Amino acid sequence: MGEVNVSGSQNHWSKNEMADQVVEMLHDGSSLNLGIGIPTLVAQRIPPEKGIWIHSENGVLGVAGRPTPESVSATLINAGKETISVKKGASFFDSAMSFGMIRGGHIDVCVLGGMQVDAEGSLANWMIPGKKVTGMGGAMDLVHGAKLVIVMLTHFSKRGDVKLLHRCTLPLTGKGVVHKIVTDLGVFTPTGESFQIDRLAPGVTEKQLGMTDTLLSSAS
Amino acid sequence: MGEVNVSGSQNHWSKNEMADQVVEMLHDGSSLNLGIGIPTLVAQRIPPEKGIWIHSENGVLGVAGRPTPESVSATLINAGKETISVKKGASFFDSAMSFGMIRGGHIDVCVLGGMQVDAEGSLANWMIPGKKVTGMGGAMDLVHGAKLVIVMLTHFSKRGDVKLLHRCTLPLTGKGVVHKIVTDLGVFTPTGESFQIDRLAPGVTEKQLGMTDTLLSSAS
Amino acid sequence: MTSKVFKDAEAALFDMKDGVSVMSGGFGLCGIPENSILEIRRRALKNLHAISNNIGNSGRGLAWLLKEKQISRATCSYVGGNPDLEAQMLANEIDVTLVPQGTFSERIRAAGMGIRAFYTPAGYGTEIAEGKESRAFDMPCLLELPLAADFAIIKAQKGDPYGNLWFKETARNFSPLMAMAAKVTIVEVEQLVELGEISPEDVHLPGVFVQRIYQGADYENTIEIPIFKDET
Amino acid sequence: MTSKVFKDAEAALFDMKDGVSVMSGGFGLCGIPENSILEIRRRALKNLHAISNNIGNSGRGLAWLLKEKQISRATCSYVGGNPDLEAQMLANEIDVTLVPQGTFSERIRAAGMGIRAFYTPAGYGTEIAEGKESRAFDMPCLLELPLAADFAIIKAQKGDPYGNLWFKETARNFSPLMAMAAKVTIVEVEQLVELGEISPEDVHLPGVFVQRIYQGADYENTIEIPIFKDET
Numbered sequence: 009m010g011e012v013n014v015s016g017s018q019n020h021w022s023k024n025e026m027a028d029q030v031v032e033m034l035h036d037g038s039s040l041n042l043g044i045g046i047p048t049l050v051a052q053r054i055p056p057e058k059g060i061w062i063h064s065e066n067g068v069l070g071v072a073g074r075p076t077p078e079s080v081s082a083t084l085i086n087a088g089k090e091t092i093s094v095k096k097g098a099s100f101f102d103s104a105m106s107f108g109m110i111r112g113g114h115i116d117v118c119v120l121g122g123m124q125v126d127a128e129g130s131l132a133n134w135m136i137p138g139k140k141v142t143g144m145g146g147a148m149d150l151v152h153g154a155k156l157v158i159v160m161l162t163h164f165s166k167r168g169d170v171k172l173l174h175r176c177t178l179p180l181t182g183k184g185v186v187h188k189i190v191t192d193l194g195v196f197t198p199t200g201e202s203f204q205i206d207r208l209a210p211g212v213t214e215k216q217l218g219m220t221d222t223l224l225s226s227a228s
Numbered sequence: 229m230g231e232v233n234v235s236g237s238q239n240h241w242s243k244n245e246m247a248d249q250v251v252e253m254l255h256d257g258s259s260l261n262l263g264i265g266i267p268t269l270v271a272q273r274i275p276p277e278k279g280i281w282i283h284s285e286n287g288v289l290g291v292a293g294r295p296t297p298e299s300v301s302a303t304l305i306n307a308g309k310e311t312i313s314v315k316k317g318a319s320f321f322d323s324a325m326s327f328g329m330i331r332g333g334h335i336d337v338c339v340l341g342g343m344q345v346d347a348e349g350s351l352a353n354w355m356i357p358g359k360k361v362t363g364m365g366g367a368m369d370l371v372h373g374a375k376l377v378i379v380m381l382t383h384f385s386k387r388g389d390v391k392l393l394h395r396c397t398l399p400l401t402g403k404g405v406v407h408k409i410v411t412d413l414g415v416f417t418p419t420g421e422s423f424q425i426d427r428l429a430p431g432v433t434e435k436q437l438g439m440t441d442t443l444l445s446s447a448s
Numbered sequence: 449m450t451s452k453v454f455k456d457a458e459a460a461l462f463d464m465k466d467g468v469s470v471m472s473g474g475f476g477l478c479g480i481p482e483n484s485i486l487e488i489r490r491r492a493l494k495n496l497h498a499i500s501n502n503i504g505n506s507g508r509g510l511a512w513l514l515k516e517k518q519i520s521r522a523t524c525s526y527v528g529g530n531p532d533l534e535a536q537m538l539a540n541e542i543d544v545t546l547v548p549q550g551t552f553s554e555r556i557r558a559a560g561m562g563i564r565a566f567y568t569p570a571g572y573g574t575e576i577a578e579g580k581e582s583r584a585f586d587m588p589c590l591l592e593l594p595l596a597a598d599f600a601i602i603k604a605q606k607g608d609p610y611g612n613l614w615f616k617e618t619a620r621n622f623s624p625l626m627a628m629a630a631k632v633t634i635v636e637v638e639q640l641v642e643l644g645e646i647s648p649e650d651v652h653l654p655g656v657f658v659q660r661i662y663q664g665a666d667y668e669n670t671i672e673i674p675i676f677k678d679e680t
Numbered sequence: 681m682t683s684k685v686f687k688d689a690e691a692a693l694f695d696m697k698d699g700v701s702v703m704s705g706g707f708g709l710c711g712i713p714e715n716s717i718l719e720i721r722r723r724a725l726k727n728l729h730a731i732s733n734n735i736g737n738s739g740r741g742l743a744w745l746l747k748e749k750q751i752s753r754a755t756c757s758y759v760g761g762n763p764d765l766e767a768q769m770l771a772n773e774i775d776v777t778l779v780p781q782g783t784f785s786e787r788i789r790a791a792g793m794g795i796r797a798f799y800t801p802a803g804y805g806t807e808i809a810e811g812k813e814s815r816a817f818d819m820p821c822l823l824e825l826p827l828a829a830d831f832a833i834i835k836a837q838k839g840d841p842y843g844n845l846w847f848k849e850t851a852r853n854f855s856p857l858m859a860m861a862a863k864v865t866i867v868e869v870e871q872l873v874e875l876g877e878i879s880p881e882d883v884h885l886p887g888v889f890v891q892r893i894y895q896g897a898d899y900e901n902t903i904e905i906p907i908f909k910d911e912t
Contacts, residue, residue: 114560586796
């Protein structure tokens, strides 16, 4: 299954195009938490007129792009420890309040990166036993509470393994928590035993997904 | 037991003198919550040089006496709904934070009024079944958390009943929570089965307390 | 993008119906949402479940609704100083649940912050403990559940169009917590200010918790017990 | 009256001993108590239990103490970007407990606010749930206990002699919560201001939670990942 190497194909979305898929799912005026990694690209792709309020779990609501060398501040960062700027109407708060916003269901959409995601909607993104531990950070909290949890990941690992599985094999971040998956090949909805294909990137065929037929179901 | 009517005797502390007994128990710089009723008198009896920080559970730390007609504000009150003023270094906060200060053990001393208090250190101060319900307000929270919980009450009820009992007969505010009791006749420590007499008001005899010998024990 | 800013109480409370639960901010009469309460009276909504530390006081605030028999159920911590409530309690016309004030505020916070239950020592060994689970930690505690509501009506000193709020002095009390705990939070403000006018560090309640906001009018701001220097 | 104001880190940390638990504020290197950490290094305290979201990062902050093998136990949520910690984890030289970040902050708040335990959905169905009680509310949850410490070392932008604090931008993060949860809270500030200079409404942490405060010096205020407009 791992033999389809997407990087050799023209038929896939760029990371910015993946971000655009996420942007399409956002309602005007909604609040949005963006995880570390690919999800941070979403911030740059949102039209300002959508009036989205970006939350970063280290304690800010109203993230707005990047600072200039003049306006940069050591105390103004996002959860990826990158420098940011904020828009008018932003607010700062402590970590208990920040995670309460998430846990309490006040953040509409949460976008996370992932190592694996499965048909049950479970996500693995914090460790590879014996190889790598980054820690879960806020991810285990972020997957609970948001009305819409989106995972953004490349469809295949560098080794060529599909990251969309029947069941995750890596330690979970959350069980049955993911609503939508955006890869470079398509948008998917986990339905329990399989993934519903919501849409595919232009020119991509089901065969290219590297998934068995039983693991795939088309949108009804 | 109810026949000793303290109001007919010279040998008792005035309410201000009762407040002074409480003031003597306060360490310099400590934080203090004062309940509604007699305890509010304590505020006026504290020498400013003691540097006491008065907390009121409606969300203020740093209460300092009363406003002038010019400085009075409808939004600046204590838990008794009385107008107050604050000192330099005061802070305002929400009710969850305010009660967290108490529950978390950050308020050193709490002074409450009471209807009954018993040898086990239990307090009753929020209702008389069939007669009167004021609600517990913050009292059930206030009795837990403070390092020193003091109850201030007149020794006898208007009917002449002693308010210091082996066991309370009214519904409890808290069980085994009171450390010190200040009445107009003396200062007492509940020890489980009896009250230790810490001191008596000048000229007051044990007989005047209206309590049985077995309910009284002298300080060792 | 739909705006959160409404013209007045009438516009902001358009979908409030009989039988809903309503949290109302304020301690006594300090910081109460006068305009929203009066609008509920004007619309003669019935059978309300009022959740507020005091269900009005001294004949004002939510007592305006008590007088009109609009409240059938109340959750509060204190009923002293509220003759309207006392009368209806004695006449069994209203179902009152008393909650210790610290538990009341923490249960409301829990609802807003997604905490599903917590243990607190308040009320252990008292009537309040009846029917509740208890468990011993460093001291015996009661298990308490979140307290949520359909609507919250609150008042702030300043608010901006996103709903960022700033409260004056002790008027903050339960209001920011209630804003977190209600499905629809309606805020009236003394001053509706521009976005950015409240310093981001000093926002007392981020606007994400607020659904509607309007400029209030004609405030009484009643002082219940005025005491001045050199009085007692 | 004894003053809370100390001359410097050396004076403020006088009684910190080997083996204590120390909460340290900051997210990555943002808002970390540089002076207090360097004083712990200078004093060569050993066998510490560090409680901090990141146990330093990029070789700085608490990583200064990791390099000297002063930390034997760590409770944190994230170890990425911290090569010193990773190396010691792989070599089994340090005992690391990972806690989901929202649970981490809420457990610290619980310790400070006297909440004896709470239920949260975070971590249910994961390795984190092992050995923990679970219970179903609207969704399955884990029972989590308070997280307290002997000391908290934090940094604020402004502080007054009573310990009232004000934090700048995202430097607030865990610091006020840790101040509530420690037996002894030691604050270093960029600016030690007069009592009353922080507006009472805008105090981010009331001074009652602070035991010691001092004017800090020589801040690096390192920016870990500077990204500017028109870069990615």
